[in-house]
Amino acid sequence: MKLGIIGLPQAGKSTVFAALTGARGEKGGTDSFQKGARLATITVADDRIDFLADMYAPEKTTYAKIEYLLPSEVGRGASGSASEGEFWGQVRTCDALVQVVRNFEGPVGSPSTPDVDFSKLEQEMIFNDLMVVEKRMERIDLDQKRGKKPPPEEPPLLQSCRQLLEKGMPLRHSPELASDPMLKGFTFLSAKPRLVVVNNEDETEEMPAWAQRPEGMELIVVRGKLEMDIAEMSPEESEEFLEAYHITESALDRVISSSFRILNRICFFTVGSDEVKAWPIRSRTPALEAAGAVHSDIQQGFIRAEVVSFEDLKAQGSFKAAKKAGLVRLEGKEYTVEDGDIINFRFNV
Ligand SMILES: Nc1nc2c(ncn2[C@@H]2O[C@H](COP(=O)(O)OP(=O)(O)O)[C@@H](O)[C@H]2O)c(=O)[nH]1
């Protein structure tokens, strides 16, 4: 699960990234660099895992992980320029995008409205995707002249993409197109799920007026600079600031939950004395596929999934008690895994 942090220059991308990772600049052990980009692997705090680790006292406790990428902005040029390729090229590798929108007075003057900043970047992405579609269509034309045929479904799909993009609409407006397996390889920017992070001044808690809020878009407000400063404090010091600024949930935790939501991810758990582990999967995943996430042998030899919900286990106090109360179910391959399911796969090898 990798999310790219995007936004106009000076929107506060680096600041938000630092707030998320808790480490400004080069320090911090979780960052890695690639081609001027920074990648942070973040542990997803989950008190359900904490509870299970207490219950099972396992040798190893494994939380879910999520990655945030801050793309390289070295020489980031205008749309269509050569250096733009690096920035958007890195963004293309991400599963979803976090768009930072500036809502503070900064070195580049007063903020414009979120509408303006949002649509400026949106149009940049739409333009980018349109270029990709047109290039591919030209390629198909050339190939056809040489007697090479594309898969028959491809040209009409590309045509539909072009129609939408030419109207200035993002591909995510057509969920069928955005999720078509045939188009996956194009890694279209405007098809990616997106979270908008409005970056406020320290003193402002509210969402600014936003006339044309993009429909169905996940939106949160953070105070990037403040959160970055707090992320660097000692726990005692930060507690004071969190209270003074009425922050009940850190930007990191809020961004993580939104990231799970826009990517339709949930977690199931496996437990035992060796390991307690969280497994992030797509929602609506059948048990057989979830088994495959753990190990291909378990998928191949799948017999049944023994399932109890976290809440039931917690309420009963032990697996044994949950079983006695009839709360442990035996489910088949087709069972749809729910968030918080604790699963013991039974399988043959
Ligand atoms: N007042 C205020 N300044 C901020 C905030 N976030 C970023 N800045 C400042 O805005 C400038 C640009 O931020 P930066 O994170 O480098 O933006 P980037 O170009 O998108 O990476 C820097 O001088 C930051 O200190 C914020 O929430 N409030």
Ligand SMILES: [Mg+2]
């Ligand atoms: Mg920056």
